[in-house]
Amino acid sequence: MRAATIRDREIVIEEHPDPTPGSGEVLVRVHAAGLNGADMMQRRGLYPAPPGSPQDIPGMELAGEVAAVGEGAERFQVGDRVMGIVGGGAQAELVTAHERVLMGVPDGLDWAPAGGLPEVFTTAHDALFTQAGLRPGERLLVHGGAGGVGTAAIQLGRASGARVTATVHREELREQVAALGAEAIPAEGFAAHGPFDVILELVGAPNLSENLQALDTGGRIVVIGVGAGAKAEINLLALMGKRARIHGSTLRARPLEEKALAARHLEREVLPLFVSGDLRVPVAEAFALEEAAAAYERFAAGGKLGKIVITV
């Protein structure tokens, strides 16, 4: 099979042996695979794939058709439309995944949005509800509102009855972000728009101090990205005074059972909202597998709304 491959911090297309599904696994013929910040870091050698995943083929999410089922796998049949997150290897013609991390693709959802759905909606849903315990009527601040996770978090917050504000660095994207259901504001001086009950942090250390300032009593900060820096000063007395908490989270390193549980949450609580039309996956641009290097350049350039997806 052909696959996007990391060679000397560049993305090239190479031939690899076809993977074979192990016990409980499914072989998926990939139709679309989204790009994520973690792929960018992996390309630069900063974020190796977890053990058991291909080390040189990036891609943590995909949608496609079941091509074969391994021993003991019984959730899907050959030809079923599936999507899900994997530890790596999704930006390829074929990939294996444990059947319990896969979900059926909702009727009416095209391949490109389906391939860009799992990682960002699982990440946002887990952060907002499983971790921060976001409740209807609460005020949510989403940092990086134009990105993949940001656009997912805004829609999920809005659909749950939260009041959503989102920082958007590029002024030209604010109108599109607002159309997703958020008050779109500049990143500079965001605390003036608070206080907030929950803050989803995708930027990192530079925001931490102002996040704490912008938080209401009992508020929660969930840190799921540190692209702009990891080390920050924290005032623990302010944290105490606000009776606040700070969560750190990442999906990729979690064991199979936690990823499977997150997939069940998504099936039950989120996927029906794609069928009803309440949620959508904004796809900024789709690239063919042969153009994978260009897809990475597009992601790195920023200034997009939503997902960059590779279609196969």
Next chain:
Amino acid sequence: MRAATIRDREIVIEEHPDPTPGSGEVLVRVHAAGLNGADMMQRRGLYPAPPGSPQDIPGMELAGEVAAVGEGAERFQVGDRVMGIVGGGAQAELVTAHERVLMGVPDGLDWAPAGGLPEVFTTAHDALFTQAGLRPGERLLVHGGAGGVGTAAIQLGRASGARVTATVHREELREQVAALGAEAIPAEGFAAHGPFDVILELVGAPNLSENLQALDTGGRIVVIGVGAGAKAEINLLALMGKRARIHGSTLRARPLEEKALAARHLEREVLPLFVSGDLRVPVAEAFALEEAAAAYERFAAGGKLGKIVITV
């Protein structure tokens, strides 16, 4: 009435008008009132009492007899033995408290331990169970294990089936702390004794980095004291990698309903363990009200096991 009074950062005994119970309140003739770190800070002008509490009479916890009941108060009758936390004013002959923050004193519990029970056991119970969600079999690290909150947290952790380790700065106190049910270790190099699932932090900023290092995946740090400093550097990438969370908490600033709820938790989940003998309040030393200044000096000197209490 006579009361310990803050004058120019010193504790003196002065006459004050007798307080009168408002609607839903109870007037308590104080028999014992514990000292806490917050009293020390208040004496130095660093931690003013919340609005509605006496500003110049310290004391956040007490045990005593009901002397009168205000309009609409129906939980207690004159003569009942009660204890509880208040916003301030407890180190006095009389104090008023809302009836819903008061609890009955368990049979067989003397005044001195009862007067030193509410603040530290409420603080420790709230931090360990309501916030950190400590579960049976988990590994708990208590910093400052010889102090009031520390001795409460060790016993509560042990009674819940957790495996408890406690840092104790003074070597001569380690045996007594171990007798409460913890492995007592020096504060230096505590991370080598980990990993831990829950860390109760009473010391503050200097421990934060090593706390994060000592935490297991999915671990929780609860910061309830910053006596040794409030500002620390935090590595958010490490927080993400461990999928950890950091809680800040303080009891004093909470609204009545939250304090009342915490009292109900204590009545149901903790006070029966005093009757059964599983829990006790280690009282390091008791001072008469007239000796309140000496009690503060004793507290500030450190090196005690458990509570300093003023008896009236």
